[in-house]
Amino acid sequence: MPIGIAASFRFAGPRKEKKKKKLGGARMEPPPPPPPPPLGTTVTQRDQWTVEQEVGRIYSFFAQLPPAAQSFALEVQRDNHIEYLTRGLRGLAPSFGSLDASRPWICYWIIHSLALLGEPIDAELEESIIDFLSRCQDPSGGYGGGPGQLPHLATTYAAVNSLITLGGSRSLSSINRDKVHNFLRQMKQPSGGFRMHDGGEIDVRACYTAISVASTLNILDDELAEKVGDFILSCQTYEGGIAGEPGSEAHGGYTFCGLATMILINEVDRLDLSRLIDWVVFRQGVECGFQGRVNKLVDGCYSFWQGGACALLQKLHPFGLSEGGEDESTDSIDSSLYAASNVSEQEEQENNLESASPQVDGTCQFKQGGPQSASCSENTGNASYNFHERCAEGGSLFNSSALQQYILLCSQLPEGGFRDKPGKFRDFYHTCYCLSGLTVCQYSRSKHADSPPLPWDVVGPYSNLLEPIHPLHNVVLSKYQEANEFFAG
Amino acid sequence: MASSSSSEGEGRRAWVPLASRPEFAGVTPLPQDDGPSPVVAIAYRDDFRETMDYFRSLYSSRELSPRSLLLTSLAISVNPANYTVWHFRRQVLEALGADWTEELEFTEGVAKRNAKNYQLWHHRRWVAEKLGPDAASRELEFTRKIFCLDAKNYHAWSHRQWVLQALGGWEDELDYCAQLLEEDVFNNSAWNQRYFVITKSPSLGGLNAMRDSEVDYAIEAIHANPENESPWRYLRGLYNDENEAWLNDSRVHSACLRVLKAKRNFKFALSTLLDLLGLGFKPNQEIKDAITSLRTSDLGEAGSDSDLANSICSILGLEDPMRANYWTWRKQQASSSS
Numbered sequence: 118m119p120i121g122i123a124a125s126f127r128f129a130g131p132r133k134e135k136k137k138k139k140l141g142g143a144r145m146e147p148p149p150p151p152p153p154p155p156l157g158t159t160v161t162q163r164d165q166w167t168v169e170q171e172v173g174r175i176y177s178f179f180a181q182l183p184p185a186a187q188s189f190a191l192e193v194q195r196d197n198h199i200e201y202l203t204r205g206l207r208g209l210a211p212s213f214g215s216l217d218a219s220r221p222w223i224c225y226w227i228i229h230s231l232a233l234l235g236e237p238i239d240a241e242l243e244e245s246i247i248d249f250l251s252r253c254q255d256p257s258g259g260y261g262g263g264p265g266q267l268p269h270l271a272t273t274y275a276a277v278n279s280l281i282t283l284g285g286s287r288s289l290s291s292i293n294r295d296k297v298h299n300f301l302r303q304m305k306q307p308s309g310g311f312r313m314h315d316g317g318e319i320d321v322r323a324c325y326t327a328i329s330v331a332s333t334l335n336i337l338d339d340e341l342a343e344k345v346g347d348f349i350l351s352c353q354t355y356e357g358g359i360a361g362e363p364g365s366e367a368h369g370g371y372t373f374c375g376l377a378t379m380i381l382i383n384e385v386d387r388l389d390l391s392r393l394i395d396w397v398v399f400r401q402g403v404e405c406g407f408q409g410r411v412n413k414l415v416d417g418c419y420s421f422w423q424g425g426a427c428a429l430l431q432k433l434h435p436f437g438l439s440e441g442g443e444d445e446s447t448d449s450i451d452s453s454l455y456a457a458s459n460v461s462e463q464e465e466q467e468n469n470l471e472s473a474s475p476q477v478d479g480t481c482q483f484k485q486g487g488p489q490s491a492s493c494s495e496n497t498g499n500a501s502y503n504f505h506e507r508c509a510e511g512g513s514l515f516n517s518s519a520l521q522q523y524i525l526l527c528s529q530l531p532e533g534g535f536r537d538k539p540g541k542f543r544d545f546y547h548t549c550y551c552l553s554g555l556t557v558c559q560y561s562r563s564k565h566a567d568s569p570p571l572p573w574d575v576v577g578p579y580s581n582l583l584e585p586i587h588p589l590h591n592v593v594l595s596k597y598q599e600a601n602e603f604f605a606g
Numbered sequence: 607m608a609s610s611s612s613s614e615g616e617g618r619r620a621w622v623p624l625a626s627r628p629e630f631a632g633v634t635p636l637p638q639d640d641g642p643s644p645v646v647a648i649a650y651r652d653d654f655r656e657t658m659d660y661f662r663s664l665y666s667s668r669e670l671s672p673r674s675l676l677l678t679s680l681a682i683s684v685n686p687a688n689y690t691v692w693h694f695r696r697q698v699l700e701a702l703g704a705d706w707t708e709e710l711e712f713t714e715g716v717a718k719r720n721a722k723n724y725q726l727w728h729h730r731r732w733v734a735e736k737l738g739p740d741a742a743s744r745e746l747e748f749t750r751k752i753f754c755l756d757a758k759n760y761h762a763w764s765h766r767q768w769v770l771q772a773l774g775g776w777e778d779e780l781d782y783c784a785q786l787l788e789e790d791v792f793n794n795s796a797w798n799q800r801y802f803v804i805t806k807s808p809s810l811g812g813l814n815a816m817r818d819s820e821v822d823y824a825i826e827a828i829h830a831n832p833e834n835e836s837p838w839r840y841l842r843g844l845y846n847d848e849n850e851a852w853l854n855d856s857r858v859h860s861a862c863l864r865v866l867k868a869k870r871n872f873k874f875a876l877s878t879l880l881d882l883l884g885l886g887f888k889p890n891q892e893i894k895d896a897i898t899s900l901r902t903s904d905l906g907e908a909g910s911d912s913d914l915a916n917s918i919c920s921i922l923g924l925e926d927p928m929r930a931n932y933w934t935w936r937k938q939q940a941s942s943s944s
Contacts, residue, residue, distance in 0.1 A: 160757065161792035206645055213648045217658070218688040223646040245643040252641055264639040265662055267690040316693055318728040355801050355843025361760070364767045364806070366798040368760065395877075398932045399835065405928075411794040411835050413758065434935075512931040519928060 161412050168414050171539045172404045175526055191525050191577030193555075194533060198548065199236050201533030202227045205545055206242065218262030218272075221253055225275040226549035228282045232593045233552045233583045238283065247288050250276045258296030258303075268300050269314040274326035278592050281333060281600040289603045298336045301327050309344025320361040321352050325374030328381050329590050332501045333597070335604040337381070346384035349375045353388055356411065357396030367396060369409040369422040376426050377589045383500045385433060394434070394514065397426050401515050406523035406538075407554075416537045417528035417547050420520055420554020421591070427515040428557045428588050432504065501589055513561035521558045521576035524551050553591055556583040621653045624660050624680075629673045635659035636666060654684045665694050670701035679712070686716055692725045696732060709733045710744065721752055727761040731768055742773035750782075757786060758795045767802055776807045791827055797836040801843055817844050825861045833871040838878065849885050858882070859893060866896040873926045876900075876918050880936060883915045884943070897921070915940035 158166070179190055206227050209216075216223060224246060231238060238246070252264040253276060259268025260276035277297070280288045304311045304327060311323040324345050331337035351363040352375055358367025359375035376393070379385040400407045400423045407419035528535045528551045534543030535551035559570050559582055572579050587597040624630045637659055640647060650658070661681045664674045678695035681688060699709065713730045720726055730748075734741045749766040752759050770776055780803050786796035804816040821844055827837035841861075845852035852858065859882065865875035879893070889897075897917055905920050919937035923930050 159790035159792050161790050207647070209646060209648045211649050211651045211654070214650060214654050214685050215687060217648055217650075217654075217685050218690065220646050220648075227646070241643075242645070245641075245645050248641050248643070249645045252639055261690065262688070264641075265666070265690075266688075267693055269689060313724075314689055314693065316696060316732075317689065318724060354798065355846055356798070356839045362764055362767075364771075364802050365764045366760065366795055394932075396839075398929050401928055403928070410758075411839065412792045413794070512934070514931060514935070516928050516931070 164414060165412075168404065168538060172415070172523075172527055175539060176522075179526055188578060191522075191581070193234075193525070193577065193581045193583075194529065194531050195234055195236075197531065197533035198535075198552075199231065199234060199533075201543070202230050202545070202548065206238075206246075218266060218269075219275075220263045221250060221260055221272040221276040221279060222262075223545055224250065225279045225282070226545040228279045229592065230545070230549050230552050232282050232596065233556055233586070235584055243283055243285075243288070246283060247280065247291050250280060251291050254291075254293065254296075255300070256296075257299065258293065259300030267314050269317070270301075270304060270311060270323050270326040270330075271313060273297065273300065274330050277330050277333060278590065281592050282596050284596050284599050286603070289600060292334065294334050294336060294604070297330065297334060301331055301336070301341055305341060309346070309348040321349060321359060321371045321375045321378070322361065324349060325378045328378045332381050333590055333592075333600060333604070335601075342382045345382055346379060346387055349379055350387055353393070357389065357392035357394075358410075359388075359393070366410055369397075369400060369407065369419045369426070372397060373422040373426045373429075376429055380429060380433075380504055381500050381589060390430070390433065394430050397423055397430065398515060401520065404523060404527070405516070405519035406527065407515075407520070414538065415523070417524060417535055417554070418537065418550035420524055420528075421550040421557060424515060424520055424554045424557045424561075425588060425591070427513065428561055431514040431561070432588070501587075504589055513558075515561070517558040517561045517574065518576050521555060524555050524558075525577055525581075552583060553586065555581075556586055557588065559583060560585050623653075624656050629676065630660060633660055633663050633673075636662040638662065651684075657681050657684050661691060661694075665690070670698045672702065674698045675702065682716060686720045686723050687725060689725050692729050696729070706733050706736045710737075710741075710748075714748065717748075717752065721756065721759055722761060724761065727765050731765060734769065734773065739773045742769055742775035745769040745773065746775050753786070757790060757793050760795075763795050763799060766799070770802075771806065776803070776809055779803045779807060780810070787827070791831060792834055792836060794836045797840050801840060813844070813846075820844050821855065821857055825857060828861055828874075829864065831871075832865045832868070832875065835874060838874040842878070842881070853882060853885055853887050859887070859889065863893050863896055866893075866900065869900065872900065873922060876922055876925070880915055880918045880922075880940075883918070884940065889914065900925075913940070 155166075179187060182190065205223065209223070213223075228238065228246070249264075250260065253260045253262070253266070253272065255261055255268040257268070259270070260273045261268050262272045266272075277292060280292055301311070304314070304323070306312060306319055308319070310319045310321075311327045312319050313323045313326075317323075327341065328337065328345060331341050349359065352360045352365075352371065354360050354365075354367040356367040358369070359372040360367055361371045372393070376385070376388070379388055399411075400409070400419070402408055402415055404415040406415040406417060407423035408415050409419050409422070524535070527539055528537070528547065530536060530543050534545075535548045536543045537547055541547075559575050562574050563570050563585075570582065575581050584593045584595070586592060587594050590597060592600075624633075624635075635656065657677070657680045661677050664671075664677055675695065675698045678691050678698065681691040682695070685691075710730070710733055713726055713733065716723070716726050717730075730745075734745050746766065746769060749762045749769070752762040756762075770779065780800070783796050783800040783803060786793055787800070790796070800820075804810055804820055805813045810816055821841065824837040824841040824844065827834065828841070841858065842852075845855070859879065862875040862879050865872050876897070879887070879889070879897070883889070894914060897914060900921050901917065902921075902924060905924070916937055919933045919940065922933040923937075926933065
């Protein structure tokens with residue numbers, strides 16, 4: 118007997134499909150207890166079945182709500198998220214001792230989430246953050262998990278991204294770029310990969326954190342990029358996805374890291390992209406969210422790792438779906454993005470916006486010629502700056518509205534914060550990556566990098582709209598641009 | 607916000623403050639330099655704070671002594687994710703000349719509570735390397751125990767692969783994979799490990815030698831559970847870059863046909879045929895008919911799709927609606943290349 122009740126899941130359909138019929142009154146009785154799992158099943162099947170039951174209950178309950186209640190259920194609970202996040206920024210319970218070596222990460226998860234929600238951080242708090250992160254900075258370069266800790270690539274990535282998200286010259290100038298460069302060079306391995314810290318592990322995460330930081334700080338040179346592509350290529354598995362180390366299982370987190378890195382060093386065509394695409398699109402399951410690996414359970418954080426990977430992939434391959442399909446471009450990748458969109462079409466789209474939420478900038482930022490960053494080497498160029506400008510043409514590779522449904526109904530907690538899946542507790546990591554996944558969804562069909570999505574691209578009220586991100590670095594786009602200019606000199 | 611009790615949930619002995627312990631006499635605890643207005647400030651438990659203050663002191667003075675070793679044990683027990691502590695512990699172990707087997711036992715204790723901790727596994731790898739090939743069977747046994755609790759622990763699988771390649775012990779690995787798949791044929795980690803073994807094991811002859819029997823193995827798993835994605839990807843992987851061989855292995859398209867005829871759980875069968883068509887596969891009439899018979903009434907007559915690939919994409923668009931956009935894109939790809 119097959120496990121899986123795909124047929125009974127109704128995910129938010131494509132454009133403009135309104136939901137369920139209006140009922141006389143909401144049925145509020147508790148749902149009947151679920152039947153036990155069928156006999157003769159494996160651990161994987163039972164675990165999957167349990168999650169499907171739980172998620173199915175949520176969707177069924179939602180489906181029979183009256184429209185007003187449905188609208189509320191789909192709302193991003195902005196105020197409660199902001200409160201949850203801000204409280205965390207100020208202080209954390211003793212149980213956070215297990216994250217005592219990851220405090221820049223906690224900063225990033227919170228600061229990035231607030232930025233996505235369009236919530237500014239007050240000046241005093243900003244000062245404190247800059248000061249704290251400075252104390253995490255090692256005199257010889259890089260940032261550790263806390264004051265006095267060994268510098269580590271992941272916490273360096275988190276600290277740099279946090280400071281970029283704060284923005285402003287005080288924040289950006291607090292980063293000792295030369296020292297960071299030193300640290301990255303020290304972590305570089307002959308194999309092409311990077312160690313996470315002195316004597317630490319070597320994997321695809323390390324490559325991504327190193328290269329992403331190098332790129333945003335404009336210190337990405339041939340020495341750092343050398344053979345990184347070889348290492349990552351050796352981590353693409355027979356399944357099509359990318360693993361942490363050669364031979365390991367294809368995994369969403371490492372797939373994002375590997376793919377983003379390859380794009381940053383201009384070697385993405387070395388990957389078997391069609392196999393990669395095929396693997397990643399199949400990671401979105403009946404629950405509407407993404408799983409990290411084949412036959413594993415859905416988890417809200419993969420909304421970003423896998424959803425974000427899809428967003429990157431669709432910028433590489435023209436998906437040309439909304440205009441009834443275009444020929445696969447034989448032009449070089451660069452040319453596809455500067456194709457000017459029809460200006461009158463843009464105006465029409467702007468007029469269709471229901472309600473302008475504060476963070477929506479109606480103008481589409483056309484690139485004015487290429488950025489010339491004199492300190493970048495010829496070979497590596499500035500793939501990052503060019504890349505975010507690419508247009509995903511037409512439809513999205515993954516099911517954007519379904520994923521939004523999972524994030525909002527299954528991961529979001531009305532009292533603030535996001536979680537892995539129903540039954541798990543909220544945390545700042547999941548809050549960050551669920552929100553990051555949400556913005557990826559919202560902008561997945563935008564014709565240009567930061568042009569406002571159409572109303573039907575945003576599940577729930579249009580006020581759900583978040584800030585757009587730079588998809589390679591996962592920082593808010595406007596902040597990335599500010600930092601890019603700051604470090605260009 | 608204080609609690610000096612360390613017994614909450616950890617099962618350790620009653621906490622004796624380090625300041626009272628003779629072995630740490632003369633050590634001046636070094637408080638964390640969080641600054642005047644810290645952010646993401648953790649309200650450390652007293653034992654946590656004291657342990658880390660003492661650690662900071664010995665770490666900053668680079669004292670490589672037995673009491674430093676003890677302190678790293680304490681620090682690891684309050685926060686096993688503190689990589690600086692593990693790093694310092696390695697320095698201490700090297701300076702003191704460690705008993706590596708004892709060290710493995712130490713990590714086992716940590717693993718019981720934190721099987722998904724990066725630092726633990728990295729440290730274990732470092733220790734095992736010191737011990738060399740003699741450590742292989744113990745490491746394999748250790749990961750086996752972890753898999754009994756969680757058969758998909760990513761760190762444990764990476765570790766196991768490293769052990770096999772660096773220390774050996776391949777002999778029973780294929781059997782172990784078979785056993786795991788016997789218990790749970792949906793365990794993708796076990797399928798991945800199987801692929802690793804057949805391609806890398808020095809005693810098996812490599813992918814070319816193993817391919818034939820592995821194709822049969824994968825197809826058997828497919829027919830038992832056609833909805834199981836793992837064997838489908840495994841089967842594809844067996845032919846990684848050998849497109850010709852993949853096209854010409856009749857077992858592959860026969861397997862697809864058999865699944866199609868059953869008319870349930872056929873999305874991977876269709877997807878595989880789509881991939882084959884893209885590489886120039888020429889299907890027989892039986893396959894064409896099987897595909898056509900899957901067309902539902904809303905797709906109209908078969909003639910409305912110009913060819914079989916188009917037809918497959920149309921069917922999948924309805925059968926696998928989550929990936930509707932992807933199938934539309936595949937359809938465009940198929941028509942632009944024909």
